[in-house]
Amino acid sequence: FSVTLRARKKIEEGSEITISYLPSIFGVPKRKAHIEEEWYFTCRCSRCEDVTEFGTYVSALKCSHCREGLILPESPSKDTLWRCRFCMNPFESQFIATFVQTLEDELYALSKSSPTIKELE
Numbered sequence: 001f002s003v004t005l006r007a008r009k010k011i012e013e014g015s016e017i018t019i020s021y022l023p024s025i026f027g028v029p030k031r032k033a034h035i036e037e038e039w040y041f042t043c044r045c046s047r048c049e050d051v052t053e054f055g056t057y058v059s060a061l062k063c064s065h066c067r068e069g070l071i072l073p074e075s076p077s078k079d080t081l082w083r084c085r086f087c088m089n090p091f092e093s094q095f096i097a098t099f100v101q102t103l104e105d106e107l108y109a110l111s112k113s114s115p116t117i118k119e120l121e
Helices: 028-039 093-113
Strands: 070-073 082-084
Touching: 028 093
Parallel strands: none
Antiparallel strands: 070 082
16 A cells, blocks of 8 residues: 655755645634644644734635724734734734634625625616
8 A cells, every 4th residue: 555645846955844724715713713623733834923814814804993904814814903004903813713714604695695796786
């Protein structure tokens, strides 16, 4: 019995080889929580340690206070404070998690109802 793996890019000797447990469309908070629940470890890959997620800002939210800046976690830690990068307004991580879950629930409900564009306007 043998397995052959092929890389999509050149791997330098001594480089860490990682795999993605979840699609990258999930933001870091959701990915980290799911990985901890399913696989019982805390991910410390370079993407999970970068609050901007390599500049994609997948987890960022538009600030409801100033309506200018993006709200991002202050650090990659689990329950860190989130803060607007423009007005510096702070947000608790639980508030962010609840807000994101509400948005996801609304999007899921919309996807099940097959609304027309007119109805979405």
